[in-house]
Amino acid sequence: MPKISENVKKEGKLIYNKDCYACHRWTRDFAGPRMDENIQKYVDQKEELVRYLMNPTPKQPEKYPPMTLEPLSQQDAQVISSWLFYLLDNPKDPERPR
Numbered sequence: 001m002p003k004i005s006e007n008v009k010k011e012g013k014l015i016y017n018k019d020c021y022a023c024h025r026w027t028r029d030f031a032g033p034r035m036d037e038n039i040q041k042y043v044d045q046k047e048e049l050v051r052y053l054m055n056p057t058p059k060q061p062e063k064y065p066p067m068t069l070e071p072l073s074q075q076d077a078q079v080i081s082s083w084l085f086y087l088l089d090n091p092k093d094p095e096r097p098r
Helices: 006-019 035-040 046-054 074-089
Strands: none
Touching (some): 006 074, 035 074
């Protein structure tokens, strides 16, 4: 996973806005579960999040509609994962999704 940098933040936000924001909000449930709680589950297994984003499968089909995310490339999955973990540690970042 790449170290956080301005470029990783920029690319992570672009991927999130394109592939995640339609269903996920950072601190509240929407069409999908809240993103901050989702990411928190992977703090001790960060590479597992990368693998999941490369091969997404339903996690709570009884509660949310099926996710329509196309599998991300390894590079995109690593970039957005780095950015999402950064946001967990920096919740006041002005670029954090709402």
